[in-house]
Amino acid sequence: MKFLKELLNDYYKSPSTFQASRYWKKYEDKIIEEIKKADLNKLRSGVYSVFATFGFSEYIYSPKVKMPLYLKLLKKIKPSRHIVTHPDLPYSLKLKDIREMAYMNCVNQGKLTNTKSIAKIETSDYGSPIDLFQLEGKNYTMQFFSYYIRLCYFNGVTKLKGDEVIVELGSGSGFQIEILKKIYPDLTILCFDLPYILLLGENYLCNALGNNTIVKSNKTIKWESLDKIEKGKVHMLGNWKFPLLKDYKFDIFWNAASFGEMEPDIVRNYLSYILQSCNIIYLLQARKGKESTSEEGVVTPIKFEDYDSMLQNYKLLDKNDAFQAHRRLSQSGGYFQAVWKLETLK
Numbered sequence: 324m325k326f327l328k329e330l331l332n333d334y335y336k337s338p339s340t341f342q343a344s345r346y347w348k349k350y351e352d353k354i355i356e357e358i359k360k361a362d363l364n365k366l367r368s369g370v371y372s373v374f375a376t377f378g379f380s381e382y383i384y385s386p387k388v389k390m391p392l393y394l395k396l397l398k399k400i401k402p403s404r405h406i407v408t409h410p411d412l413p414y415s416l417k418l419k420d421i422r423e424m425a426y427m428n429c430v431n432q433g434k435l436t437n438t439k440s441i442a443k444i445e446t447s448d449y450g451s452p453i454d455l456f457q458l459e460g461k462n463y464t465m466q467f468f469s470y471y472i473r474l475c476y477f478n479g480v481t482k483l484k485g486d487e488v489i490v491e492l493g494s495g496s497g498f499q500i501e502i503l504k505k506i507y508p509d510l511t512i513l514c515f516d517l518p519y520i521l522l523l524g525e526n527y528l529c530n531a532l533g534n535n536t537i538v539k540s541n542k543t544i545k546w547e548s549l550d551k552i553e554k555g556k557v558h559m560l561g562n563w564k565f566p567l568l569k570d571y572k573f574d575i576f577w578n579a580a581s582f583g584e585m586e587p588d589i590v591r592n593y594l595s596y597i598l599q600s601c602n603i604i605y606l607l608q609a610r611k612g613k614e615s616t617s618e619e620g621v622v623t624p625i626k627f628e629d630y631d632s633m634l635q636n637y638k639l640l641d642k643n644d645a646f647q648a649h650r651r652l653s654q655s656g657g658y659f660q661a662v663w664k665l666e667t668l669k
């Protein structure tokens with residue numbers, strides 16, 4: 324992570340609209356400190372819990388529900404005693420059953436939306452994923468299934484051809500890009516993110532897809548235009564480089580669980596560089612906005628209706644509840660996913 328310092332220097336110098344807002348400020352220093360000492364080979368092992376904020380959250384049991392307080396106390400009093408730490412599941416379910424059901428859901432969603440089968444791809448095992456398991460001879464995690472399900476939703480609304488240019492803002496771990504590139508190797512992708520997240524996503528994608536597929540942030544940091552974009556590659560760019568997109572025509576803009584963690588003026592600023600330049604917009608966000616109190620979370624939650632009105636000249640093609648492979652993606656009012664299409668190219 325030697326390059327972090329250079330990226331941070333550039334980022335701190337950029338206008339305030341590109342700085343993390345209140346929701347993310349809370350994590351910024353913690354993530355930067357953790358990166359400095361982290362063993363990236365253990366990125367997905369669960370030992371760095373702050374990395375879960377942007378996708379490296381591959382727990383099987385959430386640490387929060389692991390053990391009721393009385394059991395914790397009992398364990399303290401009698402440390403050697405065997406204590407069942409997880410509640411029983413209904414209908415005699417076992418972990419294996421949930422994984423198989425999620426897998427079958429992916430197989431079926433793939434068939435319904437004419438997406439290359441989940442059975443033909445597998446997750447990278449880089450970063451020691453705590454949730455790694457095998458089915459039909461391939462490596463999977465529940466996260467891998469869930470990002471596959473997002474792609475199936477997209478393909479059910481408007482099918483990818485495979486050679487498009489996709490811009491993702493807030494790509495986090497890079498798990499969505501891993502799926503996209505494993506299914507469509509010819510896609511050209513531009514990922515924009517906060518500097519410290521960008522480097523972790525870059526590290527993951529270099530390992531998951533191979534160094535040759537990735538144009539790293541130590542190259543793009545010097546870019547003053549997008550002339551050097553390489554067809555078929557994944558480009559890692561700092562979020563403050565977003566203005567380079569002005570007047571750049573591309574196919575799809577993708578933002579998942581990211582706009583909702585910003586403030587409305589920041590979202591409007593990002594959109595101002597891409598509206599009318601891209602044909603399709605995919606959003607997955609909290610339906611009623613992210614949590615907000617007088618001290619924490621976002622200051623002004625952004626609701627579905629707000630996004631819809633920001634996307635002027637775009638027609639809503641479809642809107643649905645967002646799902647992971649094994650459950651509804653639900654938190655304070657649930658998440659939607661939706662696709663808009665540009666009505667008239669100017």
Ligand SMILES: C[S@@+](CC[C@H](N)C(=O)[O-])C[C@H]1O[C@@H](n2cnc3c(N)ncnc32)[C@H](O)[C@@H]1O
Nearest residue numbers: 343376377378493494495517520562579580581
């Ligand atoms: C919850 S994570 C979601 C990551 C990924 N899209 C996914 O679905 O797993 C939120 C993402 O938004 C990014 N983000 C938050 N505030 C941002 C800002 N002001 N500018 C750019 N990216 C931001 C974070 O760095 C992170 O990658």
